[in-house]
Amino acid sequence: MAIDDTIEEKARTTQANLNYLLPGPDINRRFVSAGVEVNTGTYGPYPTTIRDGRTITSHFSFDRHGFQLLDAPTNITDFRGKSEVEDKYQAEVCEHVKKAFGADVVYSQGWMLRTSGNIPKKKTEDGSDGKPYRHYGGLQPAAGEVHIDTEPSRQLAYAKKLYDKARPGGPGFKRFIMSSFWRTFSPPPQDCPLAVCDARSVRNDEGTPNVLWVVDKIPEGDAMFAPMDDDKQLAAAIFRHNPDHRWWYFSGMERDEALLFKFHDSDSSVGWRVPHSAFWDESFPETKKVRESIECRTISFFE
Template sequence: MSITRLDPVSQSPIPMDEGGPGSNQRDVSTTLNYYPADSGPPIPVIVGETTVTNKRPSIAFGVTVHDVTGRQSDYNLDKNGFQFIHHVSEEKTFDDEERITSLYYKEVEQLLKDVTGASKVIIFNHRARRGPSDWHNAGMNNRLNAGPLFKVHVDQSYDGARLVLDNLLPVESGGAVKHRYQIINVWRPIKTVLRDPLAVADARSVPDEDLLAACVLKPNGRSETWTVMPSASHRWFFKYKQQPDEVLLFKTFDSDKSVARRVPHSAFKDEKHDGDAYRESIEVRALVLY
């Protein structure tokens, strides 16, 4: 059975233990790959059953990615767009698709209900990543051994989120859109993350003006994402040596315009750990309804 730690009074999920001054907090100076501001509209990414083609240009931009270790409770979904939660899954290896969709999906659905108070959660896909850092350059069948994604992006634009809603609830979407709905990604290490960790941007530091809508063509239709243009104002965060029970939730959309609505994210290089084993992680994407 999965375990979500609950506050004894409110019965709401709480972050993992935060540790003290000696808890290995470690900020990383690195570069992130943004979309160049002078490149015009992004060309479509083409996603096939086994191969993905992304020929969009990128520009490496220097950033500091700040480690949240010891201060995880400073960040939450509505203020920053992301939140770290302690959650132990019954699944450990994530190498059986049937177990992922039958067992792990149920755990994630309940986790999101516990964290957000949502009335309904619909999981619409997942992606396990175990492949090499340069998997994108492997050519044909590169999706079969997908690794980290090193381009700053948001999985759904505002219009792209409505496409997800319409596809999942074609009859109900007109009514659902009258209420708050979100798309939240649930990102979990399969093993302790050292190489190519995931960075998330504080949503408040990234204005809409830094986002460009971009088309993704898939076998079952199209979607729309955000590419992101660089800015020194963006504030980036990660959890150093993130463990399998240290789950990162982050929004890719929220219909409530008064709170954090979307979180740019990207894998990044940490030179200290470039020689370590490939990162292993699983990400689940869910439509969250109220």
């Protein structure tokens, strides 16, 4: 059956600034600590048209666009209750992802809460609680720059490591997909939703590595560029502005919906990665509400 892409041109649009990487230092690092995320790179706002896919949700596919909005009912009553999320939600997500992709095995890589509102200060003056910070299961601000949480050259080795952990003695895998399962649990319309970029509009040669460093305290000044073992760390991909990028979001997301999108698909013959960014949506100025969301990262294996 032929796919009619002309319906995309009839979608409602909104205008917003998306932050892309600007010319700057050769060393790109992302330092994260409790409630804080700082990049060494400089980002600048580019006016961008973002299309609303709400009325054509069935049009989108993982192979073509790299993302889909799913009906994803949840039994979680309190997403801020860490034990409930830890004990139940990750397994719930894995089942949704397994069904959506048709994978054989899905393994959770952890979760994170994000908010567009204020983040409460911790007990101590420096914002910590006296324990080493883990970038997992906490509350962070909305990620406001165009990025993908994985950098392509490092993913196969990482996938093999995770497969051995998830399936010790397993038969091996032919394909893997790293993805994010993103759900808002605050009422709509949210003031700072997530925009995703059509995978077909992203060139394979785009993206600059941005090395992730999880720290107890964010370094300052020259210390941000000090020698570090960047090659041994996980990295994201960050993007410079490309006017060909085609952006989408789904307005008014409810808590029983989830946006599932690819970070990295080892099958590059299909839509294999999706840049994304939060943005301030001015479509509903009188009724918009603080966005609270939970993201769960998974890796899916096809044996």
